[in-house]
Amino acid sequence: MNAIYLYCRPGFENECAAEIQEKAGWNEIYGFIKLKKNQGLVEFHVYDASQVDVLMQKLPLTRLIFTRQWFAAIGEPLELPEYNRVEAICEALGDEFHYEDLRVETLDTNDGKALSKFSRKLSVPLRQALRKQGVLAAKEQAEHTRGATNLHALFFSGQLVQLGYSYIANSSIHPMGIARLKFPSKAPSRSTLKLDEAFLYFIPRDEWDTRLASGLNAVDLGSAPGGWTYQLVRRGMMVKAVDNGPMADSLMETGQVKHYQLDGFKFRPSKKNNYWLVCDMIENSTRVAKLMASWIVDGDCKEAIFNLKLKPGKNRYQQVMKNLAQIKDVLSDNDVWYEMYAKHLYYDREEVTVHVRVLNQR
Ligand SMILES: C[S@@+](CC[C@H](N)C(=O)[O-])C[C@H]1O[C@@H](n2cnc3c(N)ncnc32)[C@H](O)[C@@H]1O
Incomplete structure (x- = not known):
């Protein structure tokens, strides 16, 4: 577990990458970047794995201009079977760590949007199973303790998911960091x-x-x-x-x-x-x-x-x-x-x- 995944606007991966490298460096934490253009996702692989958690707590997300949301990866991307995906995710997580809630996410791309119906559907049984296993808190709390974390499940496809966690106090409250707003019909422009x-x-x-x-x-x-x-x-x-x-x-x-x-x-x-x-x-x-x-x-x-x-x-x-x-x-x-x-x-x-x-x- 040595990577931080950062979501940004597709097309701004280089800005997001340059920023996390520089601002992690200010905290004497170093690593290398992996990204694919226009995916709205940047991976920051930290050389010293023990520093991932340090950075997730020390660097305020509000200080990252080009990052909408982030999480620390749990393991490598997980390949899922065609059936019993929920069981496969539960098994991969075990019951050592506990999280407040689950964030089921996809990329902010056309493929990601097409996948979001599937991932939303899966989130219901997955949340239930994780609660039963004691991995997720029984009910979402209105207030959280300082170290409380959310579990992220970023689906790349129906067969591939990256699990991760973020500190609630240092992450966006919105799924993928996106606040979706309704356009007020009386406003004169979309701006x-x-x-x-x-x-x-x-x-x-x-x-x-x-x-x-x-x-x-x-x-x-x-x-x-x-x-x-x-x-x-x-x-x-x-x-x-x-x-x-x-x-x-x-x-x-x-x-x-x-x-x-x-x-x-x-x-x-x-x-x-x-x-x-x-x-x-x-x-x-x-x-x-x-x-x-x-x-x-x-x-x-x-x-x-x-x-x-x-x-x-x-x-x-x-x-x-x-x-x-x-x-x-x-x-x-x-x-x-x-x-x-x-x-x-x-x-x-x-x-x-x-x-x-x-x-x-x-
Ligand atoms: C993106 S639009 C603003 C849209 C506006 N915020 C809205 O929500 O409807 C940019 C505006 O800036 C104006 N603008 C550009 N340079 C300006 C200047 N030097 N002084 C005043 N207005 C300027 C343009 O006339 C244009 O209407």
Whole structure:
């Protein structure tokens, strides 16, 4: 058992691989990568097997930008017979280790999607059998102890499965790390799902009442036709929407939106009472990073969510790290205390989403 399996968006395996190698290295844990392009899966084989578990606990998943979900492999991929697959999995697991729940997964590819019906069907008898064997807890608990783990079963086909485990406190609550959201029929663009997912991912639910509260002021740069503005409006915020393009009438009719047909790089609110800055401008990521940092340093927002558009090519991980470092440098130089996280979210494509929250300012 010496591999960590990481799920990412298909096509971003190199970014996911470069990131886990670098960030494991920061913890003095080294290994080599195995991946197949466009499978949305990266294997990180750690040279010292005892370090796999260390890394799974020590490196926060929230610090991995391109990894949606991960697990530590239990053994090699397991070949399954045509019949009695459940028994074969139970036998391979034995009863030495105990897990809270089971995550039956497939890859985020067309083949994986085709297989998901089969794996969902199998999950019912498999869960039952594992509970009976005492491998899984009898019932899923609402609260978990620190070291509690989930069991993963990643099906490559009906005949091949990779088993693994992840620490519940350091993994995604969503299957394969994918939060599937329903497109709100009144939203003017599909982009709306990106901000909806970002709020879900970055802002803890028990803080929504204060941090996503009705009555807060927000600025949306690159707002047209209004998918992101829709998410702010539906939470009762007052929005300054900045874009040369037109905003959806349905949003303007709410009375909560003021539209500014201006360049997003030149606009600033006249008062210091703005809470949120969101930005989805399709612009050079270095320019956007610089702009975001300057809003924060100038006290023009308390929290920001923005996209960094990725340039096609080999160095997309390095590009994001460079942009984040650029922001860190400006904030540190100006004595801003902040937290910053970045994630390649499910509804992101050629971009990553960044969240910055000011904790304390001079
Ligand atoms: C991906 S779209 C935004 C979609 C929007 N977030 C939504 O959910 O409907 C990008 C927008 O950025 C705008 N944009 C690009 N550069 C801009 C700039 N310098 N100033 C203002 N808007 C800009 C474009 O006009 C375009 O409407």
